[in-house]
Amino acid sequence: MQKNQEFYKNRRRIRPDGKAKVTGSLSYLTDLSFSNMLYGKILRSSYPHAIIKSINTDHAEKLYGVKAIITHKDIPGLNRFGIVTPDQPVLCEEHVRYVGDAIAAVAAVSVEIAEKALELIKVEYEVLPILDSPEKSLEKDAPKLHPEGNILHKAGFKTGDMEAGFAKAAAIVEETYQVPRQMHAYMETEGGVIVPEKDGAITVYVGTQHGYKDRFQLSRILDIPEEKIRIVSSPMGGSFGGKDELNIQPYGAVLALVSGCPVKIHQTRKESLIAGLKRHPMKITMKTGVDSEGRILANQVNIIADTGAYATLGPAILDFSVEHAAGPYMIPNMVTEGISVFTNNGVSGEFRGFGGNQVTFALEGQIDRLAEKIGMDPNELRRRNIRKVDDPGPLGHRIAPTNGAYEVLEAINKKLTIKTNQLKDSPPNDKWKVRGIGTAITMHGGGLGYGRLDPAGGRISLSEKGKIEIAFGFEEAGQGILGVIETIVTEELGCAPEDLSIVIGDTALVPSSGSTTASRGTSMVWHALQRMKGAFEQQILNKASAITSVSVSQMQLGRGGVFSITKANSYALLLTYDEIAKQINENETIVVSTNFDFPTTPDPVDGGHFLYTFGAVLAQVEIDLLTGKVKVIDLDQSIAAGPVVSTMGYIGQIEGGGVMSLGYTLMEDALMEGGKYITENLDSYLIPSILDVPFSMDTEAIEQLVEGDPYGPRGVGEIGTVAVAPAIAKAIHHAIGYWPTRLPISSEEILFASSQRRQRQWIKVRQ
Amino acid sequence: MDQGKAVSVQDSLKTDTKKWIQLKINNHEKKLEVDPTTRLVDLLRNEFKLTGTKISCGIGRCGACSVMINGSLVNACLVMAYQINNASITTIEGVAEDSSLHPIQQAFLEEGGFQCGYCTPGMIMAVKSLVNETLNPTDEQIQLALSGNLCRCTGYGGIIRAVKRVIAERVII
Numbered sequence: 040m041q042k043n044q045e046f047y048k049n050r051r052r053i054r055p056d057g058k059a060k061v062t063g064s065l066s067y068l069t070d071l072s073f074s075n076m077l078y079g080k081i082l083r084s085s086y087p088h089a090i091i092k093s094i095n096t097d098h099a100e101k102l103y104g105v106k107a108i109i110t111h112k113d114i115p116g117l118n119r120f121g122i123v124t125p126d127q128p129v130l131c132e133e134h135v136r137y138v139g140d141a142i143a144a145v146a147a148v149s150v151e152i153a154e155k156a157l158e159l160i161k162v163e164y165e166v167l168p169i170l171d172s173p174e175k176s177l178e179k180d181a182p183k184l185h186p187e188g189n190i191l192h193k194a195g196f197k198t199g200d201m202e203a204g205f206a207k208a209a210a211i212v213e214e215t216y217q218v219p220r221q222m223h224a225y226m227e228t229e230g231g232v233i234v235p236e237k238d239g240a241i242t243v244y245v246g247t248q249h250g251y252k253d254r255f256q257l258s259r260i261l262d263i264p265e266e267k268i269r270i271v272s273s274p275m276g277g278s279f280g281g282k283d284e285l286n287i288q289p290y291g292a293v294l295a296l297v298s299g300c301p302v303k304i305h306q307t308r309k310e311s312l313i314a315g316l317k318r319h320p321m322k323i324t325m326k327t328g329v330d331s332e333g334r335i336l337a338n339q340v341n342i343i344a345d346t347g348a349y350a351t352l353g354p355a356i357l358d359f360s361v362e363h364a365a366g367p368y369m370i371p372n373m374v375t376e377g378i379s380v381f382t383n384n385g386v387s388g389e390f391r392g393f394g395g396n397q398v399t400f401a402l403e404g405q406i407d408r409l410a411e412k413i414g415m416d417p418n419e420l421r422r423r424n425i426r427k428v429d430d431p432g433p434l435g436h437r438i439a440p441t442n443g444a445y446e447v448l449e450a451i452n453k454k455l456t457i458k459t460n461q462l463k464d465s466p467p468n469d470k471w472k473v474r475g476i477g478t479a480i481t482m483h484g485g486g487l488g489y490g491r492l493d494p495a496g497g498r499i500s501l502s503e504k505g506k507i508e509i510a511f512g513f514e515e516a517g518q519g520i521l522g523v524i525e526t527i528v529t530e531e532l533g534c535a536p537e538d539l540s541i542v543i544g545d546t547a548l549v550p551s552s553g554s555t556t557a558s559r560g561t562s563m564v565w566h567a568l569q570r571m572k573g574a575f576e577q578q579i580l581n582k583a584s585a586i587t588s589v590s591v592s593q594m595q596l597g598r599g600g601v602f603s604i605t606k607a608n609s610y611a612l613l614l615t616y617d618e619i620a621k622q623i624n625e626n627e628t629i630v631v632s633t634n635f636d637f638p639t640t641p642d643p644v645d646g647g648h649f650l651y652t653f654g655a656v657l658a659q660v661e662i663d664l665l666t667g668k669v670k671v672i673d674l675d676q677s678i679a680a681g682p683v684v685s686t687m688g689y690i691g692q693i694e695g696g697g698v699m700s701l702g703y704t705l706m707e708d709a710l711m712e713g714g715k716y717i718t719e720n721l722d723s724y725l726i727p728s729i730l731d732v733p734f735s736m737d738t739e740a741i742e743q744l745v746e747g748d749p750y751g752p753r754g755v756g757e758i759g760t761v762a763v764a765p766a767i768a769k770a771i772h773h774a775i776g777y778w779p780t781r782l783p784i785s786s787e788e789i790l791f792a793s794s795q796r797r798q799r800q801w802i803k804v805r806q
Numbered sequence: 807m808d809q810g811k812a813v814s815v816q817d818s819l820k821t822d823t824k825k826w827i828q829l830k831i832n833n834h835e836k837k838l839e840v841d842p843t844t845r846l847v848d849l850l851r852n853e854f855k856l857t858g859t860k861i862s863c864g865i866g867r868c869g870a871c872s873v874m875i876n877g878s879l880v881n882a883c884l885v886m887a888y889q890i891n892n893a894s895i896t897t898i899e900g901v902a903e904d905s906s907l908h909p910i911q912q913a914f915l916e917e918g919g920f921q922c923g924y925c926t927p928g929m930i931m932a933v934k935s936l937v938n939e940t941l942n943p944t945d946e947q948i949q950l951a952l953s954g955n956l957c958r959c960t961g962y963g964g965i966i967r968a969v970k971r972v973i974a975e976r977v978i979i
């Protein structure tokens with residue numbers, strides 16, 4: 040083990056987009072306005088499942104101020120979208136499958152008039168039976184939601200001899216875990232402006248996590264060539280996976296083309312909640328057996344995912360859950376079966392953690408229960424099964440060697456000892472409050488996985504203005520990719536932040552870099568720079584040498600320009616970047632670009648990952664026995680993801696991810712009844728406020744990689760969300776002896792469980 | 807359809823209901839003819855193009871639209887035009903003093919008090935209101951003061967560190 044390089048000197052930079060954010064001067068895409076701009080509104084279905092008998096827009100068209108109304112008849116190209124499988128109608132022709140299905144859209148001179156017009160559109164429906172659970176959808180005579188039936192995807196994994204494993208087990212635990220429909224709740228709801236340009240072209244100023252993919256999908260829908268579509272996709276007020284799929288873009292685009300005017304759509308929170316993606320609710324049954332030494336012998340896993348009405352990335356998410364069902368443990372005998380089922384419940388899709396969070400809650404719950412059953416410390420049980428540096432990945436495939444699992448386990452165990460002693464020394468002095476501490480660990484794949492197109496790339500050039508222009512097709516959703524780019528480029532090249540011009544999030548200006556998802560941005564920026572910096576330095580130095588006649592070997596790039604390093608310790612500015620740029624003649628350029636793929640496993644295992652990050656969480660809870668309220672008072676994490684690029688960015692991802700999952704564990708569920716949302720805004724869908732979180736959290740970065748690791752820093756966008764729920768669940772068990780199996784854990788069940796426990800204790804005392 | 811929306815179509819189509827109001831925004835006198843039930847947040851964003859004030863829930867739950875009216879913190883999505891006649895309003899655009907950042911803004915920058923930044927203008931207004939009113943706020947007072955402002959990105963860690971720094975540096979605000 041070695042400390043991996045001196046990554047990076049200045050890791051406490053102020054983000055390049057910071058000043059504009061704290062002063063309110065940054066224009067988000069939903070802040071834009073253009074002259075002659077119209078306002079768009081989308082009519083969504085009144086029913087979760089129905090046949091449209093007729094759509095009448097006559098009345099609405101006559102409303103003063105209405106400039107365009109569109110239905111499915113107005114879609115020029117393919118009336119479908121979906122990142123992988125285009126199965127979701129842009130505007131429904133006949134069959135509506137969820138309450139967010141769009142039927143018509145209006146552009147008018149004001150939001151109010153557009154809303155009024157929606158009220159005037161008459162749609163006749165024939166209501167169909169509602170499939171509001173995967174179980175209902177799987178019944179033999181259930182109506183078919185799609186031509187191929189109600190199963191979106193099945194995935195499985197098998198290794199060893201599971202029955203033989205169980206036969207030898209000293210203890211077996213079987214449990215079913217249920218996890219909720221979490222909403223991304225990005226503070227900026229979906230929206231932006233779509234502007235018609237000359238010659239039938241359009242510019243789409245709408246946030247997304249993959250501009251080129253939106254361009255591809257819109258080209259198909261609008262039936263215009265991709266070159267005529269420009270996607271400006273940054274900045275965004277949060278996304279977390281939720282804006283990866285198309286949302287309002289197709290409606291705005293068609294309305295803009297039909298009306299000939301810029302069209303702004305900015306969904307209200309309620310509209311966003313109804314139409315937007317959610318995290319897949321899952322029911323996961325695990326049966327796990329260990330021997331008396333705590334070695335896991337067998338694990339049987341059954342996953343049912345409620346994928347809602349359309350595919351989006353549902354199949355990949357199920358694959359991810361199946362892959363991560365063994366977590367960071369070496370389990371010799373295992374059968375995992377997963378099924379993702381269409382229902383009339385919203386649309387489930389991509390969300391930070393991507394199927395890992397659900398299955399980790401189940402797996403770590405099993406570990407804790409087994410440890411209790413055989414009377415072993417749970418972290419000792421983990422230690423006995425943890426993967427080693429060169430062990431294969433969870434699907435038996437080769438992965439980049441890593442000791443992250445062991446390192447985070449030991450790190451969190453240390454914290455656990457300290458906190459447990461502190462708790463013993465100073466228990467709460469309120470007899471109605473009890474505390475408990477729990478830990479959990481996880482392993483999480485980055486990138487899209489084997490067999491999935493996962494290209495990356497970037498471009499670096501010396502611009503006419505004398506700036507080092509670095510361009511990536513990534514989006515800034517808040518995660519801090521701009522800061523990451525600035526740190527990596529300035530430190531790798533030795534130039535100053537002022538020398539840089541960073542270009543992202545605009546298909547007219549940037550090369551394709553793949554999606555801004557799957558914790559891949561940081562990793563891909565680093566990889567791209569490794570590939571480009573040598574050639575770029577060479578080109579600049581060659582030019583500088585041509586101008587100054589100093590030999591290339593006696594110069595290097597620095598802050599502000601090229602420096603001479605002729606004599607030892609002499610370091611003088613020879614030429615500024617601007618001076619070099621001015622000397623570049625017309626048919627000359629200084630530009631380097633690269634294209635490559637996210638590293639994947641060499642083994643042909645569908646969806647199998649290669650670069651993994653590891654996380655361990657310690658949660659301490661304080662439970663109010665009178666109200667059942669669970670307050671998380673500590674949420675500390677140890678993360679192994681390679682070198683830290685930006686300290687603030689790293690800590691922010693882990694703390695922010697942790698708190699998002701605190702919400703998942705204790706508060707958040709987009710409740711549906713009969714296919715309709717009951718929660719409609721942030722008054723009933725509660726996300727953590729400052730009162731719900733620990734006042735301070737501790738993030739420990741384990742930066743060392745195995746010796747010779749060539750893959751650099753890994754992304755940490757997701758890892759901080761993954762193992763939070765099981766740590767909190769274990770802490771609750773530690774406090775009151777109750778094992779939660781369902782998220783979010785309610786105060787009612789805590790109250791019930793703790794009062795039952797007290798009754799039992801009371802009875803014991805009397806006997 | 808739009809929760810918390812105060813403007814009805816009938817009203818917006820009628821022009822005779824419009825009223826003149828006079829107010830100060832970030833110390834600039836403004837006078838305009840407006841439907842009395844227009845939400846302040848829409849007025850700021852659409853009429854005055856002060857888009858630093860954000861909108862997220864529209865029902866007073868998230869604080870993204872926080873501004874100060876006569877020095878008190880309010881949610882601009884819950885205030886209507888007729889309520890602000892003769893009022894003095896401060897928005898995020900009015901916080902920095904002559905091109906230098908306010909110490910709260912500087913602390914947010916240096917402590918990672920934001921990520922996507924969408925909650926940030928409202929959050930900074932809430933912090934400003936806190937430090938204006940309380941000389942040396944306790945942890946509980948910080949929590950209470952910011953409890954109406956939701957942030958989905960940071961988990962509040964960086965925000966708390968920023969506020970603590972503002973207090974620690976005993977900046978006279």
Ligand code: FES
Pocket residue numbers: 860861862863864865866867868869870871872881882883884
């Ligand atoms: S938009 Fe005003 S409080 Fe949420």
Ligand code: FES
Pocket residue numbers: 226276277517919920921922923924925926956957958959960
């Ligand atoms: S920084 Fe994104 S919501 Fe607070």
